[in-house]
Amino acid sequence: MTEENGRRFREAWIAGVQKHFPGEPKPSYVTPWEETPDWEREAAASVWSQVAQFLDVSEGHAKRLSREQKGRFVATCWTAQMYKHFGDPKPAYVADWPELPDWQKETDSDIFEAVEDALS
DSSP: HHHHHHHHHHHHHHHHHHHHHHHSSGGGGOGGGGGHHHHHHHHHHHHHHHHHHHHTTTTTTTGGSOOHHHHHHHHHHHHHHHHHSSOOOOOGOOOOGGGGGHHHHHHHHHHHHHHHHHOO
């Protein structure tokens, strides 16, 4: 888990929020990497690495997943990190895919595709 991977995740998240969030996002949604809490930096790097490993073990065939499947994978990996970092996370932190807002689903899909692009 490198800092670079965490930074890439955060940049993809912020770009997705700026593209898909309706209206003005909460400041915490677009906090720059340098101001991101340590737990969130670690979680971001972990999820980036998980997506990269998933692409690797599928020998690149995970690129054929639908956008929704890609986003679901990112969301599931993120949920696991929330359980890792918080003993009793807020329900919104561990919401399942159907409960996520559309902007977050799109952003998670963008993150998966950002990993794909970085590995190409």
